[in-house]
Amino acid sequence: MKIKRKSNTKTDFTLADLYRHRGLRKGLVDALRKKGIDDERILNAIMAIPRHQFLDKAFADWAYKDVPFPIGHEQTISQPFTVAFQTKLLEVQPKDKILEIGTGSGYQACVLVEMGAKVYTIERVEALFHKTNKLLQELGYGMIRTFLKDGFEGLPRFAPFDKILVTCGATDIPQALKDQLRIGGYMVIPVGSGESQEMIRLTRLSEREFQKETFGMFRFVPFLKGLEKLH
Numbered sequence: 001m002k003i004k005r006k007s008n009t010k011t012d013f014t015l016a017d018l019y020r021h022r023g024l025r026k027g028l029v030d031a032l033r034k035k036g037i038d039d040e041r042i043l044n045a046i047m048a049i050p051r052h053q054f055l056d057k058a059f060a061d062w063a064y065k066d067v068p069f070p071i072g073h074e075q076t077i078s079q080p081f082t083v084a085f086q087t088k089l090l091e092v093q094p095k096d097k098i099l100e101i102g103t104g105s106g107y108q109a110c111v112l113v114e115m116g117a118k119v120y121t122i123e124r125v126e127a128l129f130h131k132t133n134k135l136l137q138e139l140g141y142g143m144i145r146t147f148l149k150d151g152f153e154g155l156p157r158f159a160p161f162d163k164i165l166v167t168c169g170a171t172d173i174p175q176a177l178k179d180q181l182r183i184g185g186y187m188v189i190p191v192g193s194g195e196s197q198e199m200i201r202l203t204r205l206s207e208r209e210f211q212k213e214t215f216g217m218f219r220f221v222p223f224l225k226g227l228e229k230l231h
Contacts, residue, residue, distance in 0.1 A: 017050040024064035025051065028080055031066055037084040041092075045114035046084065051077075053139060054105040073128045073228070075221055077105040078167060082218055084111075089188045089201050089215060090163045092117050099158075099180065101151035101223070102167035106132040109144050112165075119144045120158055122151045125228045152225050154180045161185065169197040169220035178202070178210065190220050 028051075029043045037043060052063035054077055062069050068076040086108075090098070094116030100109055103123035112119050121144060123129040129148045136144055147155065151166070152174045159180035166177070166189035173189055181187050181204045190197035199215040 017053070021050060021052055021060075021064075028064045028066065032081060032084050035066075035081055037081070037088060039088050041115050042084050042087050042111070045087075045111045046080065048114050049107065049110050050139075051080070051107060054107045054135070071105050071128070073125045075104050075125065075128060077107055078220075083108050085215075085218075086165060086167070086188050086199070087111055087115070089199070090165060090186055092163065096162040097158075098163045098165060099155060099161040099177075100165045100167065101154070101177070102221075103129065103132055103146060104167060106136045106141070106144070108165070108167055110136070110139075110141050113141060113144055117163075120147065120155055120161070121145070122147045122149045122155065124149070124151055124224065124226065126230045127228075148227065150226055151223065152176060156180060163187070164189075166190065166223065167220065168223040170223040173200075173202065178204070183207070190218050192217075195219060 025047055029047050033043060052060040055063050055069060066080050068079045071077050092112060092115045096117045098112055098117045098119050100119060100121040103109060103121040109119045109121045126148055133146050136142060154176045160182035161180055162182055162185050164177055164181055164187040169190045169192060171193050173191060177187060183204050183206060185204050187202040189200055191200050192198050196217045196219045199218050201213045203211040205211055
């Protein structure tokens with residue numbers, strides 16, 4: 001699905017998407033395909049998004065390596081394979097209503113939008129929230145609904161959601177998020193108390209019944225409660 005984006009600012013050199021960037025992006029897509037990401041819709045979304053624009057200009061060359069990278073505030077932009085893998089587990093369909101916990105750089109939310117989803121995303125770090133919100137507007141992703149909130153609470157006002165994606169490592173699965181998932185919907189969340197977490201997909205079968213599937217170990221920043229406010 002091709003998203004028609006309207007930027008609120010003029011594109012300058014910092015935001016330019018050059019031929020070199022597109023070549024690097026194609027190399028990343030090819031690498032992800034070799035690692036088993038076979039959903040062409042995900043690969044097309046990754047190809048469409050100028051990932052270097054989500055990193056500081058000085059580190060743009062890291063954007064198309066398949067590694068996570070710090071974005072400040074003790075947060076990271078996830079490894080592209082992890083983004084693609086979590087997205088694959090969601091089985092995104094056009095017009096899906098998706099709640100993301102952990103906006104971070106905003107990159108994952110853009111992948112979901114490129115696949116036709118309606119995205120609601122929560123960030124708890126106020127400084128990062130404002131920085132990312134501004135970037136999303138500049139890049140033409142103003143349709144993403146961003147919220148400065150505690151992710152443990154979710155967004156009950158907008159529930160139920162077809163899918164819920166958690167992009168930080170939880171020690172357990174918050175009940176509030178389970179309650180906000182529609183019957184038949186998926187939640188993808190990394191869970192564990194150590195340095196790495198097990199990727200879990202929950203399917204809500206009924207009001208009280210969930211099916212759990214596991215998909216290997218990954219490493220995420222921790223899922224924390226409360227807000228980190230500007231001083």
